[in-house]
Amino acid sequence: MLILSPSILAADFTVLGEQMAKVEEGGCDYFHFDVMDGMFVPNISFGIPVLASVRKFTKKTLDVHLMVQDPGRYIDKFIDAGADIVTIHKEATDDAKAVIDAIHQRGKRAGLAIKPNTDIDELSAHFGDADMFLIMTVEPGFGGQKYMDMCTDKIRELRSRLSAKGLDTDIQVDGGITRDNIRTVIDAGANVIVMGSSVFGGDIKANAAYFTELFAKYNKGEIQ
Numbered sequence: 001m002l003i004l005s006p007s008i009l010a011a012d013f014t015v016l017g018e019q020m021a022k023v024e025e026g027g028c029d030y031f032h033f034d035v036m037d038g039m040f041v042p043n044i045s046f047g048i049p050v051l052a053s054v055r056k057f058t059k060k061t062l063d064v065h066l067m068v069q070d071p072g073r074y075i076d077k078f079i080d081a082g083a084d085i086v087t088i089h090k091e092a093t094d095d096a097k098a099v100i101d102a103i104h105q106r107g108k109r110a111g112l113a114i115k116p117n118t119d120i121d122e123l124s125a126h127f128g129d130a131d132m133f134l135i136m137t138v139e140p141g142f143g144g145q146k147y148m149d150m151c152t153d154k155i156r157e158l159r160s161r162l163s164a165k166g167l168d169t170d171i172q173v174d175g176g177i178t179r180d181n182i183r184t185v186i187d188a189g190a191n192v193i194v195m196g197s198s199v200f201g202g203d204i205k206a207n208a209a210y211f212t213e214l215f216a217k218y219n220k221g222e223i224q
Contacts, residue, residue: 001191001219002186002191002192002193002215002218002219003029003030003170003191003192003193003215004027004028004029004030004193004195004199004208004211004212004215005028005029005030005031005032005063005172005192005193005194005195006023006028006030006031006032006194006195006196006199006200006208007031007032007033007034007174007194007195007196007199007200008020008031008032008033008034008054008200009032009034009045009196010196010197010199010200010201011200012200016054017057019200019204020054020057020058022204022205022208023199023200023204023205023208024058024060024208025205025208026204026205026206026207026208026209026210026212027208027209027211027212027213028060028199028208028212029060029061030060030061030062030063030085030192031054031058031060031061031062031063032063032065032174032194033050033051033054033062033063033064033065033083034065034067035047035064035065035066035067035068035078036067036068036140036141037067037068037069039068039069040067040068040069040089040091040092040140041067041140041141042141043141048074048077048078048081049081051064051078051081051082051083052081052082054082055081055082061084061085062082062083062084062085063084063085063087063111063172063192063194064078064083064084064085064086064087065087065111065113065134065174065194066078066086066087066088066089066092067089067092067140067141068092069092070092070093071086071088071089071092071093071099072088072093072095072098072099072102075099075102075103075106076102076106079103079106079108083108084108084109085108085109085110085111085131085132086103086108086109086110086111087110087111087112087113087132087134087172088100088110088111088112088113089112089113089114089115089140090112090113090114090118090122090123090126091114091115091118091122096112096126097125097126097129100112100126100129100130101129109131109132110129110130110131110132111130111131111132111133111134111170111172112126112129112130112132112133112134113133113134113135113136113172114133114134114135114136115136115139115140116135116136116137116138116139116148116150116151116154120135120154120157120158120161123158124161127161127162127165127167127169128165128167130169131169131170132169132170132171132172132192133158133162133169133170133171133172134171134172134173134174135151135154135155135158135171135172135173135174135190136151136173136174136175137151137173137174137175137176137177137185138174138175138176139175140175145175145176146176147175147176147177147178147181148175148176151173152184152185152188153188155171155173155185155188155189155190156188156189158171158189159171159188159189159190160189170191170192171189171190171191171192172190172191172192172193172194173185173190173192173193173194174194175194177193177194177195177198178195178198179198179210182211182214186218193211193215195211198211199211
């Protein structure tokens with residue numbers, strides 16, 4: 001099933017609640033929450049207090065992407081603040097399995113992410129453990145970047161390997177996804193789609209509705 005996960009990193013935080021309400025009116029499944037620590041990536045975004053505020057506002061699934069070094073330190077705090085899914089980076093921890101287990105022990109879904117230049121072999125050891133794999137399609141750290149075409153083959157290969165194991169694990173993509181390339185990532189095998197400016201730029205409600213309606217057609221089998 002295709003899932004829309006708009007990234008609030010692209011929102012105007014002076015009117016965040018209003019803009020999230022417009023997204024919900026247009027339709028979405030998740031809200032994507034990008035956490036950056038200035039160490040694992042060269043930028044700082046937002047953290048636990050903002051997540052707690054967002055949790056009070058929406059009942060949608062909160063899809064938290066930890067772009068932080070040694071993410072195991074923060075799992076409990078982000079879950080306590082309202083995270084439903086917590087995704088960590090393979091490159092940011094020496095023991096991804098232990099962190100995934102810790103997330104599951106709290107009754108939440110666990111995702112495992114890789115940067116564009118990390119080989120998908122790094123994910124293979126976690127087939128059957130993670131609930132979702134995130135392939136970054138831009139270098140993590142900043143919004144508004146252009147989709148890296150080389151990532152299409154990685155999405156396709158990951159879906160092929162999962163299918164060969166009899167797994168239908170979610171594949172999330174994040175970075176540079178637009179109306180022009182959305183079908184490319186879907187056809188390659190991605191099913192959880194993160195979009196920032198493509199949703200929050202311009203007419204927010206209309207943008208969300210466009211993607212929600214497109215995904216509904218895919219989910220109903222009207223688009224192959």
